Amino acid sequence: MNKVRQLDDVIEDLKDGATIMLGGFLSVGTPLKCIEKIVKKGVKDLTLISVVNTYPGKYDLYETGGFDLAPLFANNQVRKMITAHTGTCAEAVQAMKEGKLEIEFFPMGSWIEKIRAGGAGLGGVLTPTGIGTLMEEGKKVLEINGKRYLLELPLRAEFAFINGYRADPLGNIEYRGIGLNTNPTIAMAADYTVAEVNEIVGVGDIDPLRVGTPSVFVKAVVQGYTLAERQDVFRDMWVKTGRIKVPAAAE
Amino acid sequence: MNKVRQLDDVIEDLKDGATIMLGGFLSVGTPLKCIEKIVKKGVKDLTLISVVNTYPGKYDLYETGGFDLAPLFANNQVRKMITAHTGTCAEAVQAMKEGKLEIEFFPMGSWIEKIRAGGAGLGGVLTPTGIGTLMEEGKKVLEINGKRYLLELPLRAEFAFINGYRADPLGNIEYRGIGLNTNPTIAMAADYTVAEVNEIVGVGDIDPLRVGTPSVFVKAVVQGYTLAERQDVFRDMWVKTGRIKVPAAAE
Amino acid sequence: MEAKDLIARRAALELADGEIVNLGFGMPTEVANHVPAGVNVVLQSENGCLMFGPTPVLGKQDADIGNAGGQPITLLPGASIFDLATSFCIIRGGHVDTTILGALEVDQEGSIANWAMPVAPGKYSPGMGGAMDLVTGAHKVVAVLQHNDKKGGSKVLKKCSLPVTGKGVLKTIITEKAVFDVTPQGLVLKEIAEGLTPETLRDVTDADFTVDPGLCRYRLPN
Amino acid sequence: MEAKDLIARRAALELADGEIVNLGFGMPTEVANHVPAGVNVVLQSENGCLMFGPTPVLGKQDADIGNAGGQPITLLPGASIFDLATSFCIIRGGHVDTTILGALEVDQEGSIANWAMPVAPGKYSPGMGGAMDLVTGAHKVVAVLQHNDKKGGSKVLKKCSLPVTGKGVLKTIITEKAVFDVTPQGLVLKEIAEGLTPETLRDVTDADFTVDPGLCRYRLPN
Numbered sequence: 001m002n003k004v005r006q007l008d009d010v011i012e013d014l015k016d017g018a019t020i021m022l023g024g025f026l027s028v029g030t031p032l033k034c035i036e037k038i039v040k041k042g043v044k045d046l047t048l049i050s051v052v053n054t055y056p057g058k059y060d061l062y063e064t065g066g067f068d069l070a071p072l073f074a075n076n077q078v079r080k081m082i083t084a085h086t087g088t089c090a091e092a093v094q095a096m097k098e099g100k101l102e103i104e105f106f107p108m109g110s111w112i113e114k115i116r117a118g119g120a121g122l123g124g125v126l127t128p129t130g131i132g133t134l135m136e137e138g139k140k141v142l143e144i145n146g147k148r149y150l151l152e153l154p155l156r157a158e159f160a161f162i163n164g165y166r167a168d169p170l171g172n173i174e175y176r177g178i179g180l181n182t183n184p185t186i187a188m189a190a191d192y193t194v195a196e197v198n199e200i201v202g203v204g205d206i207d208p209l210r211v212g213t214p215s216v217f218v219k220a221v222v223q224g225y226t227l228a229e230r231q232d233v234f235r236d237m238w239v240k241t242g243r244i245k246v247p248a249a250a251e
Numbered sequence: 252m253n254k255v256r257q258l259d260d261v262i263e264d265l266k267d268g269a270t271i272m273l274g275g276f277l278s279v280g281t282p283l284k285c286i287e288k289i290v291k292k293g294v295k296d297l298t299l300i301s302v303v304n305t306y307p308g309k310y311d312l313y314e315t316g317g318f319d320l321a322p323l324f325a326n327n328q329v330r331k332m333i334t335a336h337t338g339t340c341a342e343a344v345q346a347m348k349e350g351k352l353e354i355e356f357f358p359m360g361s362w363i364e365k366i367r368a369g370g371a372g373l374g375g376v377l378t379p380t381g382i383g384t385l386m387e388e389g390k391k392v393l394e395i396n397g398k399r400y401l402l403e404l405p406l407r408a409e410f411a412f413i414n415g416y417r418a419d420p421l422g423n424i425e426y427r428g429i430g431l432n433t434n435p436t437i438a439m440a441a442d443y444t445v446a447e448v449n450e451i452v453g454v455g456d457i458d459p460l461r462v463g464t465p466s467v468f469v470k471a472v473v474q475g476y477t478l479a480e481r482q483d484v485f486r487d488m489w490v491k492t493g494r495i496k497v498p499a500a501a502e
Numbered sequence: 503m504e505a506k507d508l509i510a511r512r513a514a515l516e517l518a519d520g521e522i523v524n525l526g527f528g529m530p531t532e533v534a535n536h537v538p539a540g541v542n543v544v545l546q547s548e549n550g551c552l553m554f555g556p557t558p559v560l561g562k563q564d565a566d567i568g569n570a571g572g573q574p575i576t577l578l579p580g581a582s583i584f585d586l587a588t589s590f591c592i593i594r595g596g597h598v599d600t601t602i603l604g605a606l607e608v609d610q611e612g613s614i615a616n617w618a619m620p621v622a623p624g625k626y627s628p629g630m631g632g633a634m635d636l637v638t639g640a641h642k643v644v645a646v647l648q649h650n651d652k653k654g655g656s657k658v659l660k661k662c663s664l665p666v667t668g669k670g671v672l673k674t675i676i677t678e679k680a681v682f683d684v685t686p687q688g689l690v691l692k693e694i695a696e697g698l699t700p701e702t703l704r705d706v707t708d709a710d711f712t713v714d715p716g717l718c719r720y721r722l723p724n
Numbered sequence: 725m726e727a728k729d730l731i732a733r734r735a736a737l738e739l740a741d742g743e744i745v746n747l748g749f750g751m752p753t754e755v756a757n758h759v760p761a762g763v764n765v766v767l768q769s770e771n772g773c774l775m776f777g778p779t780p781v782l783g784k785q786d787a788d789i790g791n792a793g794g795q796p797i798t799l800l801p802g803a804s805i806f807d808l809a810t811s812f813c814i815i816r817g818g819h820v821d822t823t824i825l826g827a828l829e830v831d832q833e834g835s836i837a838n839w840a841m842p843v844a845p846g847k848y849s850p851g852m853g854g855a856m857d858l859v860t861g862a863h864k865v866v867a868v869l870q871h872n873d874k875k876g877g878s879k880v881l882k883k884c885s886l887p888v889t890g891k892g893v894l895k896t897i898i899t900e901k902a903v904f905d906v907t908p909q910g911l912v913l914k915e916i917a918e919g920l921t922p923e924t925l926r927d928v929t930d931a932d933f934t935v936d937p938g939l940c941r942y943r944l945p946n
Contacts (some may be wrong), residue, residue: 001520023769025808026794051808052853055794072459085852088794105839105848108770109812109857113373116809121594121639122364122399123377125391129860132891134840142374143402149374162734162807164514165788170580177460178772182808204579209428211582212807214552216544216597218523223939227787229784229884234787234796241794254743276549276586276670277572279565302586303631306572328647339572339627342576348622356617356626359548360590360635367587372816372861385618385671416566421802432550433586439813443505455801462804463585465774467744467766467819478565485565485574494573 003215004171005230006221010194012207014159017079021115023162024087025070027055031196032233033161033224038161039071041166041169045079048072049157051111051182053081053089057241061233076100076111082155084108094148110152112185118154119217142251144154160190163224167197168204171218172211176227180212186215195249196224253420254466258473260310261445262288265410272414272437273364274413277339278306278319280430282414282447284475287313288410289417290322296330299323302362302420302433303464304332304340308492309472325434327351335405358386361403363436369405369467374402384456396426396475414475418448419455420467423462427478431463438464503562504577506680509646511564511722513534513602516644517543521599522592524548527571530602530644538723543550546598546632548632550589553581570632583673594630594639601640603633605647607662610709612672612684615664630667637668649677649706656708658689665695679703680719693719727900731868731919733758733944735824735898738866739765743821746770748838749793751868752824760945768820770854771793772811775803787916792854815854816861823862825855825871832931834894834906836867837886852889859890870926871899878911878930880904880911901925903942904933917942 011034014020020038038046039062054069061067064075072078072093080102084165086092093103099162103174105127106114126142126149129135140151162183173195175183187193195218225233238244265271271289275281289297305320312318316325323329324342326450331353333499346352352449357365358380368376380386391402411435416427424446426434438444441483446469476484489495491495503512509593510529517523523543525531546552550565563574577583582593582600587637592598608614616633618626626660627647637643647657658675675682681693689711691700700713725733732751736758739745745765746786747753759765759914769791776791777798785796799805806814814820840848859865869879880897897904902925903915913922913934913935922935 025792026790028771028790028794029618050606052851057794080526083851085851085853091844093849096847096849099844103847103849103851105851107852107856108808108854109816110859112372112809112812116591117376119595120364121379123379123395123398125368125376126402127816128372128374128859131860133889134887135856142402146373147374151377151393168580171571172580173461173580177768177786178790178805179788180460180805180807181772181783183771184807186807188595188597197340208429208551208581208583209426211584214582214584214588214592215580216552216592231785235782235785238796239782244780245784246782276570277568279549279568279572291533295528303629334629336631344627346622349623350622354625354627354628354629358634359586359632360594360639363587363590367813368659368819371813372818378594381633382638384634384667385665386634401774411699419802423802423804428564429547429550429568429583430566431583431585435585439817454821458801458805459773459805460721462806465804465810465814466802466813467768467774481565486560488565488573489563491561495563497560497681 003171003218003221004169004200005220005222007033007037008231010166010220010222014038014043016043017045018155018159021049021090021157021160021184021190023183023215025181026052029163029181031161032061032067034161034194034196037071039075042075042077047080048078049082049155051084051108053083053086053092056088059237059241067237076159077236080104081193084111086183088103104129111183114152114155115189116185119185122154124154127152154192155189156193157190160186160193162187162193162195164195165204166199166201167221168201168206169221171215171221172206173197173218174206174210175211175212184213185218190217191215194222196222198224198227198230253301254422254469254472255420255451255484256471256473258284258288261473262435262473264291267294269410270294270408272300272339272411272441274434274437277303280432281319282412282475283446285412285447288322290315290326293326295328296394297328298331299329299491300333302335304334304337304343307339308421309487309494318488322484331355349500364402365406366440367436370436374403375405375469378403383408406440408441409443411444412436413438413444413446413447417452417457418446418472419448419452419457420472421454422466423457424448424464424469425445425457425461430454430483433462439466443470444468445471445473447473449475449481467492469502508678509676511721512540512681513644513646515721516674517541517603522546522597524569524598524601524640526603526633528604530604533602538724540706544591547588548593550586551577551581555581555659556637566603588595590635593635596639596641598640599638600642600644601635602644602646605662606643607659608645608647608672608675609659610669610689611661613662613666614644614668614672615666617667618665626665627673633667635663642673643671645672646676647677656706658680659708660710690714691717693718693720730900731898734761734903734942734943735866735868737943738824738896739763739822744768744819746820746823746862747759748825748855752826755824758945759866768814770809770811771814773803774797775800780799812857815857818842820862821868822864823858824866824868825858827867829879829881829886830851830869830894831881831898831901832911835884835888836890836894837884838888838890840887847881848887855889859893864895865893866896866898867894868898878928879930882929882931886937910934910937913939915940915942
């Protein structure tokens with residue numbers, strides 16, 4: 001079974017109104033090519049599930065302008081976002097104000113457990129996080145041995161777009177560095193999981209213990225930026241957004 | 252902070268009536284040296300939490316006789332076991348019959364989620380597994396969107412004994428092969444987690460992404476069999492218990 | 503051919519190319535040896551791997567590579583290793599296509615009993631291992647068992663007498679005498695062994711069943 | 725010295741050798757630069773690592789090594805990387821010793837508000853990120869904030885006016901004017917800045933507080 005597909009073909013299947021999950025955390029471990037194509041296709045009314053919003057800094061990577069998640073909001077493609085944080089995206093905050101965008105917040109640890117539960121076939125998890133806060137609203141509270149917990153229900157999506165380092169054609173995914181973050185959990189919780197990777201290698205080239213997401217969770221493998229290209233993008237982005245100082249002698 | 256300790260000193264702290272978790276699955280990934288010392292110390296009335304019982308075959312590794320978990324039952328050291336399967340241990344089944352041993356069964360997927368919840372600070376998880384069976388007895392059943400789930404509560408222990416491949420003195424643990432199994436989950440869910448490893452290496456010698464259990468979960472690192480010694484034990488054990496055929500020419 | 507061998511061979515026909523498959527211990531383990539050519543399935547071992555291969559020859563075993571029965575195994579190219587929690591995310595999460603499980607009893611409601619034999623009042627052995635999760639999560643659950651016990655009693659029952667592993671979870675029941683589909687209307691006899699008729703089968707079967715219009719001879723792989 | 729700088733320096737004294745520490749963004753991030761010599765703490769970044777080090781110099785950055793603020797970071801020897809689910813097992817599971825969090829408001833019941841500013845009726849930004857889990861799971865929660873807003877209003881309140889991140893979760897409150905312990909009996913003033921007395925502090929503080937018998941001058945690391 002060869003799961004390698006052309007990204008254009010995959011995005012063709014994505015329709016207005018879809019619920020999608022995106023792996024990554026402020027662009028680290030984020031499937032940038034997938035997002036670029038979703039932006040270019042212009043699909044609307046998305047429910048977007050991402051742990052945080054866009055990278056906090058202006059950078060122009062996509063030909064549409066912008067970087068990371070920001071263009072999805074600039075283009076009004078998102079109707080609802082399910083996240084732990086949206087403050088990095090001025091476009092999203094503006095859309096909230098105008099009533100064009102609904103944001104549903106979950107504490108980060110609850111957010112990831114909801115998705116894990118969705119992938120794991122669990123009916124929900126009980127968490128002490130959020131007790132005594134607005135998070136209690138509309139949720140079941142259970143008391144166990146005198147301690148109160150919120151019931152957080154599972155979360156799934158039609159599509160998950162994850163980012164990895166290497167993939168084989170069977171769909172085994174190896175991760176790299178802190179790019180791991182939300183990707184292995186999200187990979188489990190969608191009807192159709194698409195893995196964007198730096199490199200597609202042969203079956204057997206990934207050490208079984210280095211497989212972070214087993215093939216069973218992945219439906220399509222697409223070629224993303226090569227590692228060298230991705231390093232160039234991030235170097236340029238971090239320098240231009242002031243995150244890495246260029247030594248005076250080099251300016 | 253140097254967490255490397257002598258195994259004898261660690262086991263000194265283990266008292267009658269303790270609740271302990273053991274990593275591993277039918278001897279693969281099992282902390283054999285730790286068990287040997289627990290057997291020799293003869294500590295009694297243990298509550299033992301292990302995903303399954305002993306390796307299904309007679310083999311004499313410990314000087315006390317026996318292999319894997321069997322001697323703990325042969326010596327009547329266990330008062331209660333919390334597991335998914337005990338059929339491999341004739342000594343345990345006999346002790347059950349005689350009323351000396353209580354066994355609490357959980358489906359394997361629920362067993363591991365209970366321990367994960369214990370380590371993760373969750374109040375419990377809802378699982379469809381066991382609905383319509385004896386597993387419902389004494390448990391809360393919740394109906395969510397028309398589907399029934401069992402509430403499984405968290406499980407923790409005073410001591411966890413896990414098995415790894417390599418450790419650094421900070422307590423970072425790298426696993427090897429399918430020896431992974433229950434170890435990383437168990438490592439999170441005890442007050443005092445002891446990691447038995449094949450090799451103790453320097454700080455920085457383990458690739459950060461190869462760390463299967465971060466140092467934060469581990470209190471003590473002890474030297475187990477070296478990898479070469481462990482390979483010899485398993486080769487001998489699998490041959491003597493008939494799991495690997497010795498070619499006719501070699502007999 | 504022995505009953506167990508017949509059953510393992512017949513069960514192999516339940517597997518389709520590309521499926522993720524979890525085989526229980528005993529007879530189900532044998533099924534892997536009879537999968538027809540051209541059908542490639544991905545085998546899961548619930549202790550933490552996908553795509554395992556045959557038992558290694560002496561010298562190729564590894565102390566850290568064993569299956570959920572404590573046996574040394576090999577890993578095929580494309581294999582993956584994961585912890586037990588992830589393994590049961592695969593199972594409970596609905597990512598296993600087919601599981602084949604041995605049974606002590608099955609019944610016409612599609613229930614299966616395979617974990618609890620009484621050893622003392624209210625006490626059972628051996629335990630369910632991963633079976634309760636498998637019957638909950640796998641898309642297709644196939645039970646394999648000998649049709650009758652040593653005294654001739656039917657193990658295909660109106661209602662399981664032992665504690666069940668799962669209620670109404672079976673899709674297919676395979677014995678050496680027959681293959682039944684489990685439907686909302688009850689058991690439907692799909693295949694029958696040489697030398698038996700639906701009538702003579704009823705004599706050795708406690709469960710009620712109807713006969714499929716397309717009833718055929720017990721099939722075996724070539 | 726600027727208020728923010730004072731606060732970051734004072735907060736560094738809250739960290740003990742060997743602790744697992746999670747620092748929030750803004751002022752708390754600065755705390756790492758002021759940890760006294762001989763105190764070695766293990767820093768967690770909640771997006772998935774332990775033992776990270778300083779920002780890399782140009783050429784040493786890596787596209788896959790960033791912190792929860794999107795900044796490039798380095799990893800120290802002994803670092804570990806894990807997925808977000810594991811990262812919050814560490815946090816919620818009680819494995820973080822101390823967290824230092826910026827606050828919009830704190831109150832005398834030990835509550836902290838730092839996630840929700842109204843952008844429209846019933847709508848808030850920026851979101852709690854990992855803060856609600858941190859205040860739930862960390863053994864010691866320290867809030868850092870400027871004592872007063874730009875108009876001089878107290879941010880150390882009788883009762884938070886904004887939606888809280890956690891109710892009664894604070895152990896210590898550090899402003900540029902004072903350090904309070906949160907006790908079951910309310911706030912206890914432990915340290916006070918140069919030029920202030922408990923009486924003049926009350927003039928700029930909405931919250932009630934008692935004065936510790938051992939009240940001392942606002943401390944800073946050497």
